[in-house]
Structure formats: structure tokens, C-alpha cells
Amino acid sequence: MTVEATPAQPTAPVAARRPVVRSHHGDDVEDRYEWLRAKEDPDVIAHLEAxxxxxxxxxxxxxxxxxxxxxxxxxRVRETDLTVPVRQGGWWYYGRSLEGRQYGLQCRAPLASEDDWTPPRLEAGVDVPGEEVLLDGNAEAEGHEFFSLGAFSVTTDGTRLLWGVDTQGDERYTVRVKDIATGELLPDVIDGVGGGARFTPDGAFVLYSTVDDAWRPDGVWLHRVGEAGRENDVEIAHEDDEAFWIGAGFTRSRQYLVIESASNTTSEIDVIAASDLPLLLADPEAVDAVSIWDRSAKVEYSVDHAVIEGRDWLYVLHNQDALDFELIRLPADDEDAEPEVVIPHSPGTRLESVDCLRDFAIVEYRSGGIPRVGILDYATHAVREIAFDEPLYDAGSGGNPEWTQPVVRLSYGSFTTPGTVFDYDVATGELRELKQVEVLGGYDPxxxxxxxxxxxxxxxxxxxxxxxxxxxxxxxxxxxxxxxxxxxxxxxxxxxxxxxxxxxxxxxxxxxxxxxxxxxxxxxxxxxxxxxxxxxxxxxxxxxxxxxxxxxxxxxxxxxxxxxxxxxxxxxxxxxxxxxxxxxxxxxxxxxxxxxALTTILDPSLPLTVIEWEEWGDPLHDADVYAYMKSYxxxxxxxxxxxxxxxxxxxxxxxxxxxxxxxxxxxxxxxxxxxxxxxxxxxxxxxxxxxxxxxxxxxxxxxxxxxxxxxxxxx
Known part of the structure; x- marks a missing residue:
């Protein structure tokens, strides 16, 4: 490969032709440039630089x-700014951006009182009483050309912080833990894990996922806080099927661990009482888990938890005989009970998520090509839609970590309306604007x-x-x-x-x-x-x-x-x-x-290929799929x-x-x-x-x- 370039008349690089033949289903394809896949080959790097x-x-x-x-x-951007605080435990959590800095700061300040659900209005240049800077992304990124934060979690009692960092761009993170009060880094260093690590509700463990050589999340692990490395970590769930990924998290109530294996078309979920985590560590097989459908049913579903009149209920959003999904519920202590329909299937209204809080649930759905948010009344099963004025917009819930909160935090925007944060008071129906992103320079929608x-x-x-x-x-x-x-x-x-x-x-x-x-x-x-x-x-x-x-x-x-x-x-x-x-x-x-796409989807050793067969088809084993993909x-x-x-x-x-x-x-x-x-x-x-x-x-x-x-x- 040679490159000749001058400022006046640059010459395009010409990649060397090193043909290899790919043969499938009786079809031989000569690929002249497949050699460029060899990332460690100096010739490849030279070609990319050229x-x-x-x-x-x-x-x-x-x-x-x-x-x-x-x-x-x-x-147009106010470079020094603050996000709207989100309440969690005894603190308001928020982010700061600083002029001239590439990355934000993660901060918190104490609540004024336990009854305070109205976030303080923070202004750039005005000190926040009791503010603590938990993490400075600029300090973390120092010495690295790339920096991505893939996990950020604080214990329920607010005493410890974990965060995960990727400095290569390959989405494998190193997780660390520190004592917030002293600033002391604990010995925990968990290398090479997937995104989304978090503390367990009691703060004693870190829950995280690993990925295999194909970047498929394949294992769920528990790491005891205070231990160095991963030698004593326990894998509590593993997914062997290359068409499935696995992940885990806790319900908003923090009373249940949800372990989900899923493909693009199928879910299999185990719901386990958080109080059984010690048993899970000792013997995962000995724990009694609730499972709604196994994967043979080929149903997509998600599960959340609510307590209604003292009884634990599992709310299940699914697509069995319901193309656009329906919501059912069943008692957590009786998985064999006949499910009760909460929101029936309605063709053309795609139910996307249900998030259960103590007194109501947040339902997100799509209708008429527009995203919508509603509040589900546990007693009547009625959904009250939160209305917005514009004919085109983007809206969703977010920043609602507390199970007991009486308000719903919403994000909103449109092509012409800058990003806006609202709190919706469920009791009164009042939609309160907390902040709209400021567009400098005289912007007028x-x-x-x-x-x-x-x-x-x-x-x-x-x-x-x-x-x-x-x-x-x-x-x-x-x-x-x-x-x-x-x-x-x-x-x-x-x-x-x-x-x-x-x-x-x-x-x-x-x-x-x-x-x-x-x-x-x-x-x-x-x-x-x-x-x-x-x-x-x-x-x-x-x-x-x-x-x-x-x-x-x-x-x-x-x-x-x-x-x-x-x-x-x-x-x-x-x-x-x-x-x-x-x-x-x-x-x-x-x-x-x-x-x-065809070269990639034909190779099951490449990242995510097998999982992708349910999106694109399996050209490796199906000649018709091969021919169809080759056509486009x-x-x-x-x-x-x-x-x-x-x-x-x-x-x-x-x-x-x-x-x-x-x-x-x-x-x-x-x-x-x-x-x-x-x-x-x-x-x-x-x-x-x-x-x-x-x-x-x-x-x-x-x-x-x-x-x-x-x-x-x-x-």
C-alpha cells in the first residue's frame, strides 16, 4: 500500500488486494479486503492512518x-451548569459541568428534611450548602485519550461509592469502591466487567456482569465489598446459550433480585427475594426462585414488584398472544395463581415499560408514533396519561430512584423545545417545570x-x-x-x-x-x-x-x-x-x-453475532437467509x-x-x-x-x- 499526498492534490490510499474465498451454501465469494480485519497487523494500522x-x-x-x-x-451551551437534583436516601444527587472541562462532576448535597421532595434550584456560581464532589470525571480521565463511565452507584445508606471506567472504548470496565466520608479507596478492583455494576441493597456486595470473548454478557456475579480482585467472587447465574445474554438488577422496592436471560425474542426471568442473597451465595440451586415463563414459551416479558394492601404482587409486561404487549399481575407467593389482566392488549398501542413505585406505577407506551407516559392506579387499573401540548415530542420518565416518592421525574423535548425536566405530582396532577436547558445566543423556538x-x-x-x-x-x-x-x-x-x-x-x-x-x-x-x-x-x-x-x-x-x-x-x-x-x-x-453485515453474521466467533441471528436471520445455516442478506x-x-x-x-x-x-x-x-x-x-x-x-x-x-x-x- 502506498500513499502519495500533497496539499494541492491528495491521492487516495489504495488498499492492497489480498483475496480470500468465503464459501457457503455452494456460493464462493472472493473478498479482496478481508485482510483489513487483522487489527494488530502494522499494515492495517498504516492503512487506517493513511x-x-x-x-x-x-x-x-x-x-x-x-x-x-x-x-x-x-x-449555545452554558458550559458551567448543573443538572436537576435527584433524591436518593438522605441526599440530592446532581451533576456539574465546568467551562473548559471535557467531563462532568458527580455531586450531592443533604436533604433539608425527610419530607422534602422539591429539588433545590441550583445556580452556577452559587455555593451549594453541604456539597460533596463524589467523582470528577476529568481526574479519572487524566492521562487517557478516551474515558467512559459505565457504572455509578452509592449504597442505600450513602456511605460508599462505586464507579466503573473504560479508557479504551471496548466497553469493558474496571470497577472501584471508596469510602465517601474518608475518601479512602477500598481494596476492591474488579477488572474486565460489563457496564452497570451496582451495590446490593445492604451495601455488602457488588452485583456485576461479565462478558465472554464475543462481548456477550454471560455471567452474573457477587463481589464482597472490601476484598481485592475477583478471586473470591461468586457467579450466581450463568448463561450458556450463545443466543442469549444475561443480566440482573433489583426491583425499585429493593425487595427482589431479578435475573434475566434474554434473546431478541425470548425472556426467562428468575425473581429472588433479596433476603435470600446469603443463601444464593452458599448454594444457588437451593434458593426458591419465581419464574413466570421459561424460554421454551418464546415470550418476551419483564417483571416488577408492588405491595398492595400488604400483599406482594409481581407485575408482568409480556407479549404472549399480545403483539403490542399487555400487563398482568400475580401474587409473588403463588406463581401458579391465575394472572389478572391489568392493562389489556390494544393493537397499535405498544406498551414499552412499567415501573412500580409504592403508590402507583409509571407506564411508558407508544401510540400514533409518539412516546407517551401515564400513571397506573393500582386499585382501578386506570392509566392517566400525562399530556403535553406539542404535536411532536420526545418524553420519558427518569431519575425516579425512590420507591416511596410522590412525584414522577420526567424528561421532555422536541425539535424546537430544548430538553426540559418536569416533576409530575401524582396526587394533584400538577406538572411542574424544574429546568429547561438554556440555549445561549438568543434562541427563540x-x-x-x-x-x-x-x-x-x-x-x-x-x-x-x-x-x-x-x-x-x-x-x-x-x-x-x-x-x-x-x-x-x-x-x-x-x-x-x-x-x-x-x-x-x-x-x-x-x-x-x-x-x-x-x-x-x-x-x-x-x-x-x-x-x-x-x-x-x-x-x-x-x-x-x-x-x-x-x-x-x-x-x-x-x-x-x-x-x-x-x-x-x-x-x-x-x-x-x-x-x-x-x-x-x-x-x-x-x-x-x-x-x-453478511461477513459478520456468518461468523459466530465475532462479537454478538449469534445474538443477532434473531434480528437479521442465520445465514450460516439457512441458505435462503444467506441469499437474502447477500442481496442487500x-x-x-x-x-x-x-x-x-x-x-x-x-x-x-x-x-x-x-x-x-x-x-x-x-x-x-x-x-x-x-x-x-x-x-x-x-x-x-x-x-x-x-x-x-x-x-x-x-x-x-x-x-x-x-x-x-x-x-x-x-x-
């Missing part, structure tokens, strides 16, 4: 615009408009499309405008209308931002997801293309002024639509893109003699979810076909990209500058 150098040289002229965009993003359109797919299905724009440029559709079209469409994950500081830089230049809510996502319920996975996966791609054509045909934009973007599984979407309809886009931005996988289907739009692919060397090799191979193949394709690889980062807020802003400014040039707005 790609970065080429991208830097090609886009050097955008440096002034990138800096302008970075300063715009930075200028009235300057921007948002709406939802419905674009017909080829099979007649109406695809929701969400738009936001700046009103001073006129209403969308009056004349063709630059459009930034975003999509995802996998795993039943919904892309809801939320606020973005960085997006304002596009809107203020006349770009219309749009989201195509294609099938495969969860916006319209479980059927929407089912019709965009496995052997219906092509619906995701054709939906996106149909939305793009709709926007062109209706005069919203033109192909030379539209850029498509998606990341991860949405990057697969980008690669597929670039092959299907390259003529519709001026550019395609693919972030950590899953573009060599972007790397397999790059077309010769086609004028591709300009393409920017971004990735990270330590990504354990979508390996860097996928976009690296894809870009090499695209260049063979004559495409203008660029690759940017972060050499110390993971699936989420760079760490640190300023680094993230620089990264987004880099992408936006490229995007703006693609739609003709780089001046």
Missing part, C-alpha cells in the same frame, strides 16, 4: 467552517417550525416523516431546499423528535432536517418492527428511498441538495440506499456503519458504472459492536467503483465515537461541514 491523512487533506479547505461550526455549538408528513411506500404503507426548519427561509415545500434526511430502522429502536444544539447550525443556514421513521424501528408499534427485520429487512431500505423520492416529488428538495445520514444499523441503511438509489442524494454520511448487504452490492454520491464513513478502532473493518472494506470497494468515498477512523475510541463533550462537538462540526458542502452551503 485514510485519515487523506481525509484530512481532502477536507482541509473546510477547516474554517469546522471551526465556525464548533464555536457556534459551543456558543418560535423561529422554527416542525411537522409530521406521511409518505407512501411502494406497497401503500404510509411512512411517518418528521421535519424541522427555520421559518425565515419559508415553509418546506414552497421551493426546493437543502434537506438532511436521517434514518435508522432496526431493533425496534425509535428516532423521536428531540432537540439538538448542533442541528441549529444547519437550520440557521436553511437546511430542513427530516427523520424517515422507516419500518424496522419501533415508532408505530411491534408490527412496524416485525415488518422491517429478517426477510422483510428490505422494507427499511425501500421505505427510506420512497421517503426521499416523496420529498423530491413534492418539491421539498432536489437530489443535488439532499444528504442522507445514519449510524450503526442505520449505517447499513445508508449503504443499502446508496446502492439502491444513488441518484437521489448529494451525499451519504455513514457513522460506524454495519455495511459488511452494502459491501456485497457496490455497483460498477454508477455515479455514487459523495460518501463519508466514520468509525473507531476499538468499536466492539461494528468493527472498523466494515467501513474500511466498504470504502476500498467503493473507490474501486469510482466513488468519492472518505474514511475517518478514531484510533482511540469505541462505538459511540470520541469521549468528552468538546471532542464530540469538534467531531460533529467535522461531519456538518462535510454535509453543508455536499448540499452547497459551505460558503
Amino acid at each position: 485514510e485519515n491523512a487523506y481525509t484530512d487533506a481532502r477536507l482541509a479547505h473546510l477547516a474554517p467552517l469546522r471551526e465556525t461550526l464548533f464555536q457556534e455549538i459551543k456558543g 418560535a423561529d422554527y417550525g416542525q411537522e409530521r408528513l406521511w409518505a407512501p411506500a411502494g406497497d401503500g404503507t404510509e411512512i411517518p416523516v418528521s421535519l424541522v426548519w427555520k421559518r425565515s427561509f419559508g415553509a418546506p415545500g414552497e421551493a426546493p431546499r437543502p434537506v438532511h434526511l436521517y434514518g435508522y430502522g432496526s431493533y425496534e429502536h425509535s428516532i423521536d423528535p428531540g432537540f439538538s444544539y448542533a442541528r441549529l447550525s444547519e437550520l440557521d443556514r436553511g437546511v430542513v432536517f427530516a427523520v424517515a421513521h422507516v419500518r424496522g424501528g419501533g415508532e408505530m408499534g411491534r408490527a412496524w418492527y416485525e415488518n422491517g427485520k429478517l426477510t422483510r429487512k428490505r422494507n427499511s431500505f425501500t421505505d427510506f428511498v420512497d421517503v426521499a423520492r416523496f420529498l423530491v416529488d413534492r418539491g421539498y428538495t432536489s437530489p443535488d441538495r439532499m444528504v442522507a445520514e445514519g449510524g450503526s444499523a442505520g449505517g447499513l441503511l445508508m449503504g443499502a440506499v446508496a446502492n439502491l438509489a444513488p441518484e437521489l442524494f448529494a451525499g451519504v454520511l455513514a457513522d460506524v456503519p454495519f455495511v459488511d 448487504t452494502p459491501y456485497e452490492n457496490v455497483r460498477e458504472g454508477v455515479a455514487y454520491p459523495r460518501i463519508l464513513a466514520t468509525t473507531s478502532l476499538n468499536d466492539t459492536r461494528v468493527f472498523y473493518v466494515e467501513p474500511a472494506k466498504w470504502v476500498a470497494r467503493l473507490r474501486e467503483a469510482g466513488a468519492d468515498a472518505l474514511l475517518k477512523c478514531e484510533m482511540v475510541a469505541g462505538h459511540g465515537g470520541v469521549s468528552g463533550r468538546y471532542n464530540a462537538w469538534h467531531d460533529r462540526a467535522f461531519q456538518l461541514a462535510w454535509l453543508l458542502e455536499a448540499v452547497g452551503l459551505a460558503e
